[in-house]
Amino acid sequence: MKEMYGYIRVSTKDQCEERQIIAMHEFGVSDRDIYMDKLSGKNFERPQYKRLLRRLHPGDVMVVKSIDRLGRSYTEIQEQWRVITKKKKADIVVLDMPLLDTRQKGKDLTGTFIADLVLQILCYVAQVERENIRQRQAEGIAAAKARGVRFGREKKPIPDDFYPLWTQYQQGSITARAAAKELGVVHSTFLKWGKYFEN
Numbered sequence: 001m002k003e004m005y006g007y008i009r010v011s012t013k014d015q016c017e018e019r020q021i022i023a024m025h026e027f028g029v030s031d032r033d034i035y036m037d038k039l040s041g042k043n044f045e046r047p048q049y050k051r052l053l054r055r056l057h058p059g060d061v062m063v064v065k066s067i068d069r070l071g072r073s074y075t076e077i078q079e080q081w082r083v084i085t086k087k088k089k090a091d092i093v094v095l096d097m098p099l100l101d102t103r104q105k106g107k108d109l110t111g112t113f114i115a116d117l118v119l120q121i122l123c124y125v126a127q128v129e130r131e132n133i134r135q136r137q138a139e140g141i142a143a144a145k146a147r148g149v150r151f152g153r154e155k156k157p158i159p160d161d162f163y164p165l166w167t168q169y170q171q172g173s174i175t176a177r178a179a180a181k182e183l184g185v186v187h188s189t190f191l192k193w194g195k196y197f198e199n
Helices: 018-027 047-055 074-087 110-146 162-171 176-181 189-199
Strands: 003-009 034-038 061-064 093-094
Touching: 003 018, 003 047, 018 162, 047 093, 074 176, 162 176, 162 189, 176 189
Parallel strands: 003 034, 003 061, 061 093
Antiparallel strands: none
């Protein structure tokens, strides 16, 4: 007998899963067949997702509200899609995107074919957008540098009272932390200034 399971994911414990649960109920998924992770979507190392995957049998249906609830990485989503539909021979239904529904229409493979095609297009668009964002960032940084904009924190000038304290530190009469405290900096900055002084 074919079973229908729902998968819900929220990124943090503070996020509300209510909308996803309502959508599952409206689609006919019972509470006992809903699996929920309160974890990031950066990968598929999620306990409830893994439990659901183990339960899936050929002909079963896995329901998610939207594709981003499955995960954030389209490369990994494609791989999991392949595992579910090809290896497990189960179906996937994405409620917010009716074209992402692999359930076969009649005896042909139209549903699976269209869903796979739409997923490929989504992955391509996501990849292109990531590349465009990186390119825009690089162009923006280059333009800002050309205008004389400096990135990173300004280097703190070495104060005049550093030199006697550095001499005391080298003679062993004061610790780096104590000297740094007198100068109002962290001890790593004090030691870094000392390297400049030695050079």
